[in-house]
Structures are given as structure tokens and as C-alpha cells.
Amino acid sequence: MKKIFLSTLLIAAIALQFCTSPKKTQVAPVTPTVPVAPVVVKVNYETDVKSLLVTKCTPCHFPPDGRKEPLNSYASATKNIDDIIARIKQEPGTHGFMPARKPKLSDSVIHVFEQWKADGLLEK
Numbered sequence: 005m006k007k008i009f010l011s012t013l014l015i016a017a018i019a020l021q022f023c024t025s026p027k028k029t030q031v032a033p034v035t036p037t038v039p040v041a042p043v044v045v046k047v048n049y050e051t052d053v054k055s056l057l058v059t060k061c062t063p064c065h066f067p068p069d070g071r072k073e074p075l076n077s078y079a080s081a082t083k084n085i086d087d088i089i090a091r092i093k094q095e096p097g098t099h100g101f102m103p104a105r106k107p108k109l110s111d112s113v114i115h116v117f118e119q120w121k122a123d124g125l126l127e128k
């Protein structure tokens with residue numbers, strides 16, 4: 005009697021394994037119902053670059069007070085972008101460093117100019 009009971013238990017245990025194991029593999033991966041699109045905001049002159057030039061490069065590059073290469077328009081900023089990036093990345097005290105006689109721009113500000121170029125120099 006004891007043997008029968010034990011073997012029944014064993015069969016039940018094996019049967020249970022067969023019943024439960026496929027379930028584990030059937031668990032569907034959780035997929036979000038609303039696809040989350042990455043937010044890609046491109047840098048543009050009107051929103052991001054213009055105000056930086058105004059605050060960091062005045063008065064020298066803003067006519068009529070500034071007498072250096074004007075950086076007061078979209079056209080002049082795009083024309084000089086390579087020179088701008090090269091100069092703001094220089095170390096203070098080296099020849100050609102910009103903004104002249106001011107502290108070096110922060111990495112995040114420098115990055116805005118680099119990203120603007122990478123994004124295709126958008127106006128707005």
C-alpha cells in the first residue's frame with residue numbers, strides 16, 4: 005500500500021513537471037502598448053545659438069559697437085562656424101582664444117555649437 009502511494013506520488017510529481025514547465029516558456033515578453041519614440045530635438049540658430057552669441061560675444065562681434073567679424077546674424081554665424089568652434093575650444097591665454105578677455109565657455113555651451121553644426125546648421 006505504501007509502495008503504491010509512493011509511486012503515485014512520483015507519477016504525480018513527474019506529471020506536474022510536464023504540466024508546468026511549458027507554461028514557463030509561454031510567458032510572453034512584456035511589450036509596451038504605446039511605442040516610446042526617442043525625443044530628438046535638433047539644435048537651431050533661433051532657439052539655441054543666437055542667445056549664446058549675444059550673451060557671450062558682445063560687444064566685440066555686434067555692430068555698431070563691435071568692430072570684429074560680425075556674428076550678429078544667421079548668415080554670419082554659419083559662415084564662421086568652423087572658426088567659432090575652433091576658437092571656443094582653445095584654452096584661455098592661447099592665441100585666438102574666444103571669447104577674448106572672458107572665461108572659457110562651459111563644455112555644455114561648446115557642445116551646443118558643435119551639435120548645431122552636426123545637425124546641419126538649422127535656422128529655426
Ligand code: HEC
Binds near residue numbers: 062072087
Ligand atoms: C572682448 C572682445 C571679444 C569678445 C567678447 C569675443 N571676441 Fe572674437 N574676436 C575678438 C578680436 C579682437 C578678434 C580678432 C583677433 C583674432 O583674430 O584673434 C576676434 C576674432 C574672432 C573670430 C575670427 C573672425 C575673424 O575673421 O577675425 C571669431 C570666429 C571669433 N572671434 C569668435 C568669437 C566668438 C564665438 C565669441 C563669443 C563666444 C567671441 N569671438 C567673443 C574679440 C572678441
